[in-house]
Amino acid sequence: MASLPNGTAAAAGSSGGRPVDKEVDFANYFCTYGYLYHQKEMLCDRVRMDAYHSSVFRNAPHFEGKVVLDVGTGSGILAIWSAQAGARKVYAVEATNMAEHARELARANGVADIVEVIQGTVEDVELPEKVDVIISEWMGYFLLRESMFDSVICARDRWLKPDGVMYPSHARMWLAPIRTGLGDKKMEDLDIAMDDWNLFVQDTQAYYGVNMNALTKAYRAEHEKYYLKSAIWNNLHPNQVIGQPAVIKEIDCLTATVDEIREVRAQVMLPISLEGARLSALAGWFDVHFRGSAQNPAVEEVELNTAPDEQGGTHWGQQVFLLTPPVKVSKGDSVNVSFSMVRSKENHRLMDMEFTYELHEFSGRKHPAITTKMYLE
Template sequence: MDTAEQMNPEAYFDSYEDLKIHELMLSDKPRQAAYQSAIVGNRNLFAGKTVLDVGAGTGILSLFCAQAGARRVYAVEASNLARLARAVVAENKFDHVIEVSECRVEEFRLPDDERVDIIVSEWMGFFLLHEGMLDSVLYARDQFLKPSGLMFPNTATIYVAPCSVPSRFDQWESLSGVSMRCFGEALRGQCAAKPEVLTVAPEHLLHEGHVMTWLDLKEVTTEELNSIESKEVLVAQTEGKLQGFCIWFDCTFPTDETGGQTKTEVILSTNPSAPETHWKQTVILLPEQACEELEVRDPVAFSLTMVRNQETNRRYDLQLTLLDAEKEEHNLPCECQMTKCILMKAHLDKMQVDG
């Protein structure tokens, strides 16, 4: 299953001049709270430091940095929204700290080739990598961050889990006493052509979530982001109908270990069990003939690949393939109810007892 949306760089940046997009992001309370807690709650990390805000948008993250005591904040915004960001900065009386530059970060230059202490950015897209803004953040890291510098966020994890999607299947069996099965089939056919952004209820997950990839944002390279693949056999942890695969992500932030106000790690999560964000979850629907009822401990074998689209680096193709669990190698010990895994688990348990 593939998806690719065409967008040239100019159209990408122009799209972020739409204030409705920023209204959506600014109204995302978990997003705002995570960044505010990670930045303002770690004043010791920001006090007297220089900061680069990549893709500054309205300037909200730059303002958090200034509130946390940053000496200088370079806010880089490629769209015309930079002009509004300057007004927001002045409105909050931080124009002596925050300098807004209207350019791409690839065109930006720091005074006297200096390096910054911290890079902040809200670069995440749907299923983390959609829009490809991370490439620009990594460019900024390599060009402008001190070797001892910090990334906010500093790690990111992508998860995948089999799931039920009743909003696309079950509800059309009877709607207000009328069968809409034909409509449901047509809708699923349209939706199956590309992944959907949906809110998935936690009870519709059939597995807690498998780590597809973990990114250390201080070390990862753009080349490593060209293709990310996961080939797994997951074991159903709850019964239900397998109708799709749910993808979400978490991001973590550095924490001051020397007496800052934030002692616990700040995590921005788009997990179905976490408060809803504007990212929601990304769902790949299965064709109806591939859906099946799962019991607890049933195996689900699949491969999922995120491949950078060759025509536009800001888009990824998602490729999902269902595999035969009988033919795939299972993790050991495997808790599934296939005979080979039951026998292998019994053998491993016996070896452990025998010492």
């Protein structure tokens, strides 16, 4: 999943599905994928690339002589690998003009007779046959941002054979307590922004005779949302994780429904494992697994993990959710977290979240619960 120039996230793979809201959403979401520099960022992610490459070639029996559907093919590399692994036919669906590049790559790699690139959305395209395998790199920040999995579910329900497999087949979302200086930096940025606003208010009054102070509260609220309540992309080091991570959502890609992923709610206990730390944020990441199915298991299971890694991790990084105020914790304490994530009403590809966290000290003392709203935009 690439990042847009303004720092927001683009979708994980490329766009194979169709937004369900407004035409402007369609245009904004899909337009970025016509550019090779977005594709290059994803193609340069070695963790991502190695996981998909291994999942295909170590499980070649799933592909040999089979029909494959690649949802959101982008540059077409997953379709090309599928053909190289022995697929009889690969339908590579891509909504953007990147489809032309995918056709060119298929020709250049000698698989144009196998890989058929179809420009369109999986909600609209018609295939001449059912498929044995659906492969897609649909994952967004914190797994579900972008809602591209909706399109994969649509493709599965329309085109996958009853004994077919999905690549990936399973996914999990994780949450962990962390220490980070990002909150201090963001608070400094907020203070600078408010100092600048206050000077603006003074100057406007002095030079133009208009008192703008009535808007100060609204201006601050805007900037608090931007600096303190918006998820922050970061590649964390493992030593920033100060407690035991917990799974907050598990997804079976063969059976999941859109209703199941529309809202994610969980209650977890996060034991603290570091003495004298400051719990300043929670971090979210995901992993996906290539297991095949119960009827047709993988020869070798492969995992793609986006957890904090001392080698630098992936282009997905992790999402950091600042806790205000931070909490001093000790080894043996635990943090009880009630978590909810729902799609934004304004744009279903973005997420609104709420955390309620309560510190339970090892001594038995409980701190008052604190609720904070966050946004994954």
